[in-house]
Amino acid sequence: MTTNESALGEADWRRAIELIRSAGTLALACHVSPDADALGSMLGLGLALARTGKKVVASFGDRVFAVPRLLRFLPGQHLLVEPSAYPAEPELMVAFDASTMERLGLLAPHAGKAGELVVIDHHVSNTGFGTVHLVDPAAASTTMVVEELMNRLGLTIDREVATCLYAGLVTDTGSFRHSITTPAAHAMAGRLLATGLRPEEIARELWDRSPFAYLRVLGTALGRATLEPDAAGGLGLVWTYVSRADRAAEGLPYDEVEGMIDVVRRVDEAEVAVVLKEDDEAGWNVSTRSKGAVDMARACAALGGGGHPRAAGFSSALSVADTMAALRPLLAPEGSRS
DSSP states (O other): OOTTOOSSOHHHHHHHHHHHHHOSEEEEEEOSSOOHHHHHHHHHHHHHHHTTTOEEEEEEOOSSOOOOGGGTTOTTGGGBOOGGGSOSSOSEEEEESOSSGGGGGGGHHHHHHOSEEEEEEOOTTOOOOSSEEEEOTTSSSHHHHHHHHHHHHTOOOOHHHHHHHHHHHHHHTTTTTSTTOOHHHHHHHHHHHTTTOOHHHHHHHHHSOOOHHHHHHHHHHHHTOEEETTHHHHTOEEEEEEOHHHHHHHTOOGGGGGGGHHHHTTOTTOSEEEEEEEOTTSOEEEEEEESSSSOHHHHHHTTTOEEOSSEEEEEEOSOHHHHHHHHGGGOOOTTOOO
8 A cells, every 4th residue: 555545534644644743752552462463563653753753652551561472573672661651641642453442451541541542453343442543444454554654754664664564464464365465465565675674584583483382282272173064154163272271381471372373274174263362361362263254353343352354353251161152153154144
């Protein structure tokens, strides 16, 4: 996406640019348990703004504040502060890749007290919270919306900024394999590559590294995987879970299990794949995928989550069995709902 190709209203673009240019301090926030699109969007814009002399603080609202190991290569992390050090009533707050205010976790109350709240997102399930909305469901990643905002602001996208944006683009498109991949996504990748970033190094950090303990926990999870051929309107469901005890037995941090859904979703006999992951506070974070016949954004939104039609998630305080019992009835294929 380049300037003048946006699907968003010009009034929102103008208002966002006006607010960012006039703000003394910019308070940036992305969703809890940040992925590459959330953290890359926030750090990329934060870096570019800080280099113009703007005061920038950035954070995410996890109770245990730590950047996932897979994302520690991203530049700009000197901008991060713990939620306890985040401005209580920001003059201007910018939220990234969060479809609901609740997805900001500990920073949700700060968002509610912000003078202005600019929401930058690409989830079709976005609830419209905030005062200014740069939300484009046609964009392959939130970093695509951020790139256009940077272009409109006249900000420089150097190799470090491009690395942040590219990480979000390449992960949310599944290395350009997902249906959300568009000519605009490939064109953006070309522009970012022209800055001199190293795509092979980014790919290695994101997908080609894991501790040995991950293999042990993955084996446990795959060993209990369940295939339900009659679920999802007869199109099939495969699911499994990873408990705190599984991870503790191998000393594996929570953020290391994020990619397990990409292994489970490969099953030919199942339209829908689900992985439940227990965090360190005994809550379950549920990742879901479909091959296209079931709208997972709709299903997960009904349970308080959100995402994309083929990739979405939600959180649950219920048991594994009760969580799956709540999800199964929502897996009706498109066109079969009454």
